[in-house]
Amino acid sequence: MRKVCVIGVGSTSYGKHEATARELVTNACLDAIQDSRIDPRKIEGNFIGNAFSIAEKQGHLGPLVMTALGIPEAPANTIEAACASGGSAFREAYVNIAGGFADVMLASGVEHVSQLDTITATSYFAYGSDYAFEGANGCSFPGLYAAMARTYFQKYGATEMDLAQIAVKNHENGALNPKAHIQKRITVEDVMKSMVVASPLKLYDACPFSDGAAAVVLATEEVAKSLGVEPVYVMGSARAGTIAAMHERVDMAAIPSSTLAAQKALKQAGKTVKDVNLLEVHDCFTIAEAVALEDMGFTPRGTGAKLAEQGVTRRDGKIPTNASGGLKSKGHPVGATGIGQIVELREQLLGRAGKRQVPNARVGLAHNVGATGGSCSVHVLGV
Amino acid sequence: MRKVCVIGVGSTSYGKHEATARELVTNACLDAIQDSRIDPRKIEGNFIGNAFSIAEKQGHLGPLVMTALGIPEAPANTIEAACASGGSAFREAYVNIAGGFADVMLASGVEHVSQLDTITATSYFAYGSDYAFEGANGCSFPGLYAAMARTYFQKYGATEMDLAQIAVKNHENGALNPKAHIQKRITVEDVMKSMVVASPLKLYDACPFSDGAAAVVLATEEVAKSLGVEPVYVMGSARAGTIAAMHERVDMAAIPSSTLAAQKALKQAGKTVKDVNLLEVHDCFTIAEAVALEDMGFTPRGTGAKLAEQGVTRRDGKIPTNASGGLKSKGHPVGATGIGQIVELREQLLGRAGKRQVPNARVGLAHNVGATGGSCSVHVLGV
Numbered sequence: 116m117r118k119v120c121v122i123g124v125g126s127t128s129y130g131k132h133e134a135t136a137r138e139l140v141t142n143a144c145l146d147a148i149q150d151s152r153i154d155p156r157k158i159e160g161n162f163i164g165n166a167f168s169i170a171e172k173q174g175h176l177g178p179l180v181m182t183a184l185g186i187p188e189a190p191a192n193t194i195e196a197a198c199a200s201g202g203s204a205f206r207e208a209y210v211n212i213a214g215g216f217a218d219v220m221l222a223s224g225v226e227h228v229s230q231l232d233t234i235t236a237t238s239y240f241a242y243g244s245d246y247a248f249e250g251a252n253g254c255s256f257p258g259l260y261a262a263m264a265r266t267y268f269q270k271y272g273a274t275e276m277d278l279a280q281i282a283v284k285n286h287e288n289g290a291l292n293p294k295a296h297i298q299k300r301i302t303v304e305d306v307m308k309s310m311v312v313a314s315p316l317k318l319y320d321a322c323p324f325s326d327g328a329a330a331v332v333l334a335t336e337e338v339a340k341s342l343g344v345e346p347v348y349v350m351g352s353a354r355a356g357t358i359a360a361m362h363e364r365v366d367m368a369a370i371p372s373s374t375l376a377a378q379k380a381l382k383q384a385g386k387t388v389k390d391v392n393l394l395e396v397h398d399c400f401t402i403a404e405a406v407a408l409e410d411m412g413f414t415p416r417g418t419g420a421k422l423a424e425q426g427v428t429r430r431d432g433k434i435p436t437n438a439s440g441g442l443k444s445k446g447h448p449v450g451a452t453g454i455g456q457i458v459e460l461r462e463q464l465l466g467r468a469g470k471r472q473v474p475n476a477r478v479g480l481a482h483n484v485g486a487t488g489g490s491c492s493v494h495v496l497g498v
Numbered sequence: 499m500r501k502v503c504v505i506g507v508g509s510t511s512y513g514k515h516e517a518t519a520r521e522l523v524t525n526a527c528l529d530a531i532q533d534s535r536i537d538p539r540k541i542e543g544n545f546i547g548n549a550f551s552i553a554e555k556q557g558h559l560g561p562l563v564m565t566a567l568g569i570p571e572a573p574a575n576t577i578e579a580a581c582a583s584g585g586s587a588f589r590e591a592y593v594n595i596a597g598g599f600a601d602v603m604l605a606s607g608v609e610h611v612s613q614l615d616t617i618t619a620t621s622y623f624a625y626g627s628d629y630a631f632e633g634a635n636g637c638s639f640p641g642l643y644a645a646m647a648r649t650y651f652q653k654y655g656a657t658e659m660d661l662a663q664i665a666v667k668n669h670e671n672g673a674l675n676p677k678a679h680i681q682k683r684i685t686v687e688d689v690m691k692s693m694v695v696a697s698p699l700k701l702y703d704a705c706p707f708s709d710g711a712a713a714v715v716l717a718t719e720e721v722a723k724s725l726g727v728e729p730v731y732v733m734g735s736a737r738a739g740t741i742a743a744m745h746e747r748v749d750m751a752a753i754p755s756s757t758l759a760a761q762k763a764l765k766q767a768g769k770t771v772k773d774v775n776l777l778e779v780h781d782c783f784t785i786a787e788a789v790a791l792e793d794m795g796f797t798p799r800g801t802g803a804k805l806a807e808q809g810v811t812r813r814d815g816k817i818p819t820n821a822s823g824g825l826k827s828k829g830h831p832v833g834a835t836g837i838g839q840i841v842e843l844r845e846q847l848l849g850r851a852g853k854r855q856v857p858n859a860r861v862g863l864a865h866n867v868g869a870t871g872g873s874c875s876v877h878v879l880g881v
Binding site (some may be wrong): 116135137160167169170172173174175177178179181182187188190191192193194195196197199200203209211213214215216238239242244245246247250251260353354356357358359360363370372375436454466485486489490491492 | 499555558560561562565574576578596599600626739740754795869
């Protein structure tokens with residue numbers, strides 16, 4: 116395996132955009148290319164995480180983006196694994212370079228959903244579930260994650276107040292992120308008073324529907340050195356799956372694919388959870404952050420929901436989690452989310468994260484989940 | 499790079515199915531697994547070519563299929579590159595094994611579109627074009643390929659009768675393929691009398707909208723030997739792109755991505771066009787077969803349209819092309835098509851193609867195009 120580095124990153128703001136998916140992701144790619152200083156003609160391909168571009172009447176984003184970048188000969192395609200599309204796209208770009216098939220690749224992701232009303236958008240998201248058994252029977256993602264939260268509460272005695280603290284913490288971080296969708300601090304009271312979406316989850320337990328795009332340039336160590344850019348190494352990369360439908364699993368308060376992917380990625384990196392200085396985890400709902408930290412072994416079962424209140428997951432805590440604001444506050448443009456996590460880790464590891472900088476960040480972990488865990492990718496990055 | 503083999507194949511029939519995409523592709527994967535004799539627990543992932551499953555209200559096919567196969571821990575995702583989705587999925591499965599990331603992978607593809615009426619299906623297909631400039635202005639794929647045919651006619655003096663001969667030849671082959679969508683011989687007169695779809699292309703110049711799925715198991719040479727299956731080697735693999743919108747290209751009667759991908763794949767295989775004993779090429783319309791044979795260097799510019807009439811591309815000719823019946827007669831379940839080509843090559847190379855067997859087939863080439871060439875993948879297989 117060859118060493119692979121992230122040598123440049125780009126991102127649009129997350130939120131509401133008039134621009135189409137093809138325009139958003141092209142802009143993010145251009146920013147990443149400029150940041151990396153690479154001659155675009157050296158780029159050998161692009162994997163684009165995207166789930167719903169067809170709702171905009173446009174599939175086959177690959178050649179559109181590569182044509183706009185001025186490198187139409189370089190192949191590109193779309194990768195879809197629901198909300199883990201971005202992490203999956205990053206994984207395959209990594210594989211292509213580590214395996215010797217390319218020296219320089221783009222990995223990118225995009226979503227544009229703000230043209231859809233809330234009911235239609237919720238339906239599109241539900242197509243990522245085991246729709247015949249879940250979505251078609253009325254179980255949208257808020258409902259599925261509510262079942263996860265309810266199970267968790269019953270098993271471990273956690274409360275809605277605990278989850279609210281996770282939202283408060285992530286909004287504190289997002290308020291410092293100029294590209295975040297919701298740059299606003301909130302209080303526990305705000306969360307508790309917000310509209311019930313699917314009990315026990317309320318509006319402020321849920322991430323927003325966001326438009327946005329993110330992109331990274333990956334390259335061999337040799338290319339990074341030749342360009343004189345500060346490399347951030349991809350130390351570990353893994354994907355895993357789990358039973359698609361939540362009701363068929365042994366435990367609805369755990370996502371086994373997170374455990375498996377994290378174990379594999381950390382093993383490849385030669386690291387343990389104790390070596391990780393910061394995490395971007397998939398907090399599509401507050402409960403998801405609590406469960407992810409347990410699934411990946413950062414905290415024992417039943418303790419994840421308390422970490423925000425205890426300060427453990429704050430930027431100055433022992434396990435700084437979602438310094439970007441996470442999906443909760445930074446936003447969740449589905450196909451872009453997993454790539455955006457890599458963008459954040461790179462900025463943090465190079466000390467370029469401005470007001471939300473985590474001190475002494477040397478090893479970061481990105482955790483990207485598709486649906487309720489049917490897909491998961493974990494990447495460990497380091498300097 | 500490690501040597502990679504196709505060790506098992508499976509396919510549903512192409513045509514109209516009541517079963518959903520998830521069921522179709524699961525069945526094709528089960529057949530491929532059985533054919534390969536592999537213990538399914540050794541399968542490390544699956545790339546699923548698919549473009550339109552969301553029209554069935556189901557995205558995120560990966561974990562659904564892996565759950566149904568009894569191996570939910572193995573990651574899977576969807577790859578979309580319009581009609582080249584299948585070839586792209588095969589490519590990434592190959593990369594993962596050749597690069598040392600896995601020893602055994604599935605590559606599969608599926609489409610289910612028969613629930614859509616013709617206008618809706620044509621619209622969905624058009625989303626694979628540069629929709630803002632092509633589809634939205636009324637240029638569906640029949641229209642775009644008609645422009646290609648018209649350009650070709652003007653440049654080289656070919657006729658509708660020449661193209662009709664390509665349809666006749668492919669239906670002759672498809673009539674011998676028990677899994678083909680249209681198992682019917684047709685005459686030049688049938689083609690000439692058929693309804694005009696987009697002049698000069700008529701109904702019998704066009705492939706049908708098909709449901710169907712195909713799957714292959716890929717593995718290292720060591721795994722193939724340990725199972726005692728006859729290996730078919732992936733000797734060359736390449737993808738390339740070209741300017742997405744046809745009107746922006748220098749020549750509308752050529753697809754540069756086909757040229758580039760074929761050159762790369764043949765070079766990797768250490769072969770020239772003279773070594774290739776049979777081809778499966780992307781004949782979504784009759785004109786596409788003529789142009790593909792020229793793009794890849796099998797015949798000089800302007801001569802491709804005459805090869806069927808001359809007998810050159812018949813099963814007993816010098817360049818046997820689309821012995822399966824091609825997209826034209828075998829059918830075109832978009833995401834499955836590129837995988838189905840690999841299935842056909844493997845059966846031919848092992849002498850298992852029954853009545854449509856091409857004699858002395860040792861090296862085969864599969865050519866899969868997305869849209870009007872924005873994406874192209876070429877694979878060279880050999881025994």
